[in-house]
Amino acid sequence: MSDGLNEYRTTRVAEVLSDFRTLQYYIAAAPFNPENMDDYYTEGWAALRQCALDGQHILNCAADITVPRTSGGPEEQAKAELRQVMLDAYARRHEGQKIYLRQAAAQRWIEWREQILQGGRPHSGNNSQLRGCDQQLRTELATITDEAIYSELQQSDYDMGRWTAEDPSLRAVQRWVRSRSRR
Template identity: 85%
Template sequence: MSDGLNEYRTARVAELLADFRTLQYHIAAAPCNPPNMDDYYTEGWAALRQCALDGQHILNCAADVTVPSAAGGPDEQAKAELKQVHLDAYARRHEGQKIYLRQAAAQRWIEWRDQILAGGRPHPGNQAQLRAVDQQLRDELAAITDEFVYADLQASDMSMGRWTAEDPSLRAVQRWLRSRRR
């Protein structure tokens, strides 16, 4: 017998996919190459290029459509399929948010670096400041963990009054992500 929650499951998947789509737009819109190609291999620009690659990868990786046959008829089969799609959408949104936060950190790095350089180029007089913003970027990127992203998205969903009763665990999300690594 059906539990009557497939409507909620469907709505939740739609929310997650809409969130992921929005994240993809932001990820795709971020710059990847510096105006001055001498800066191409600097930490922030390298991070932005990696984010663009990661964003393309999470968009292109195939969905896991293997759903075991569920006993109990079509409603139970729909439930099983929705749960599988829910995990896929949730994990994609999670990874998209992680990429987006990494991009935002790299873009802040660009702003800080531009302020230090003030239209000039790196020189011995600004090396200490540039090293400090490089370290700030490394610290920010290190803070963007799966645990942080998961808790942040969970808090956001709850504050918006979204149905989260069957959201996958962090471990399930991490398993999904590992299964899609290159």
């Protein structure tokens, strides 16, 4: 009754978990407080602090270890368990990528802002440029959608020649994320 794919499933889970671990390092390394505390409530720094909180949450939320019992024997039970672990790992990687992309946008915002300020402070002469910088950040953050991330990760996996036949759907990933945000 076994389909013989558990080795592929195990390898796929390991790949996705490795990707998530790499994302964790990047997320943890990003700054979240400005050198000048006058900038604390600016849009980019607020986004970076939210990313740090989101990164901690995705790391700390418990895995769903409830796996339905199967009647097909140990191989079928292993298949069900691997699928459950895969959903958990895949959704965490998805959320990690979203956080990473948001951090990257906010870090670009910091660079743009520093170019505008050139070591100075905001004043009436650079307010228009700073507002434009803030608007650019908002525009970039708006493009970081679940659909875009899912497609990007799917294409990346495909390009690397990974086995993706049983990857969770975007809807399954979104359900997983929603179930973790209520806790």
